Amino acid sequence: IMCNRSEIGQVILNILINASQAIKAKKEPSGHIWIKTWFENDKVFVSIKDDGIGIKRIYLGRIFEPFFTTKEVGKGTGLGLSISYDIVVNKHKGNIEVISEEGKGAEFIVSLPISQN
Numbered sequence: 001i002m003c004n005r006s007e008i009g010q011v012i013l014n015i016l017i018n019a020s021q022a023i024k025a026k027k028e029p030s031g032h033i034w035i036k037t038w039f040e041n042d043k044v045f046v047s048i049k050d051d052g053i054g055i056k057r058i059y060l061g062r063i064f065e066p067f068f069t070t071k072e073v074g075k076g077t078g079l080g081l082s083i084s085y086d087i088v089v090n091k092h093k094g095n096i097e098v099i100s101e102e103g104k105g106a107e108f109i110v111s112l113p114i115s116q117n
Contacts, residue, residue: 022052
């Protein structure tokens with residue numbers, strides 16, 4: 001696909017870091033992260049799913065806002081998902097979908113057009 005590889009790598013890393021932190025916050029001995037890739041029509045998809053604490057429904061509409069974080073003061077900047085959104089949606093004309101259930105985990109699905117034309 002036509003993309004900035006380092007920027008897309010940053011998006012995936014940001015989502016993976018959040019997934020690992022969500023698993024750690026659940027305070028269970030272990031957790032899982034599933035990564036799936038596929039393509040349909042003129043888009044490629046990356047799904048990153050975890051079985052961490054999930055995202056509260058009241059926060060779902062705000063998670064891509066700059067400086068919004070659900071972490072304790074001093075534990076997060078609230079910029080990771082905001083930057084990821086900008087990279088995917090504004091710079092690459094893609095989309096990020098979030099599916100989450102509190103206490104059961106979250107899934108981020110990033111879709112990117114194969115061609116920027």
